[in-house]
Amino acid sequence: MLADSEVIHDAQTVQAAVDRVAADIRARLADKYPLVLCVMTGGVVFCGQLLTRLDFPLDFDYLHATRYGPETQGGKISWRSAPWAPVKGRSVLVVDDILDEGVTLAAVKESLLRLGAAEVLTAVFADKLNGRNKPLVADFVGLTVPDRFVFGFGMDAGGTWRNLPAIHAKKEGA
Ligand SMILES: O=P(O)(O)OC[C@H]1O[C@H](OP(=O)(O)OP(=O)(O)O)[C@H](O)[C@@H]1O
Numbered sequence: 001m002l003a004d005s006e007v008i009h010d011a012q013t014v015q016a017a018v019d020r021v022a023a024d025i026r027a028r029l030a031d032k033y034p035l036v037l038c039v040m041t042g043g044v045v046f047c048g049q050l051l052t053r054l055d056f057p058l059d060f061d062y063l064h065a066t067r068y069g070p071e072t073q074g075g076k077i078s079w080r081s082a083p084w085a086p087v088k089g090r091s092v093l094v095v096d097d098i099l100d101e102g103v104t105l106a107a108v109k110e111s112l113l114r115l116g117a118a119e120v121l122t123a124v125f126a127d128k129l130n131g132r133n134k135p136l137v138a139d140f141v142g143l144t145v146p147d148r149f150v151f152g153f154g155m156d157a158g159g160t161w162r163n164l165p166a167i168h169a170k171k172e173g174a
């Protein structure tokens with residue numbers, strides 16, 4: 001997969017975007033003592049790097065929802081784990097790697113509001129420009145990506161390459 005890909009955002013661009021998103025989140029949430037929730041598995045790299053840049057008090061936990069598995073087409077959401085930390089009355093920031101069709105984050109947000117969160121904000125590293133009318137607009141976005149299968153910086157290609165520091169896209173026709 002790596003050999004059949006091209007870098008669309010290099011590691012330096014990725015790091016600059018994480019810095020920018022962290023500053024935007026700080027401006028919006030620094031005085032809210034938020035609960036930050038990582039959407040496992042893809043959110044782990046962005047969320048981990050973001051956390052080290054957030055210099056204000058916050059709580060951290062994770063949830064696990066998946067609908068792609070190793071596939072490139074999304075299916076039904078499978079909830080593997082709800083957040084353990086209570087969300088009632090909290091300002092919650094949900095962090096994920098990519099907003100593609102928007103189905104995952106829309107469902108996560110709805111469920112957190114149902115659990116009594118005071119507000120739910122969402123941060124995604126990549127927002128895919130796929131022309132769809134997504135059910136959710138992310139509050140914080142790192143970078144946009146074209147309507148192609150992308151991987152790296154948390155996003156997997158068939159389960160592999162989440163560890164790449166740049167964003168790659170599968171070559172057209174590969
Ligand atoms: O906007 P959507 O079309 O719903 O797609 C985005 C979701 O898809 C990926 O998760 P995936 O189901 O692949 O699980 P993973 O995080 O374990 O890779 C990604 O991490 C997002 O959570």
Ligand code: HPA
Pocket residue numbers: 068098100148149150151155156157
């Ligand atoms: O383009 C993608 N790449 C990796 N994981 C994904 N999950 C949704 N869309 C994508």
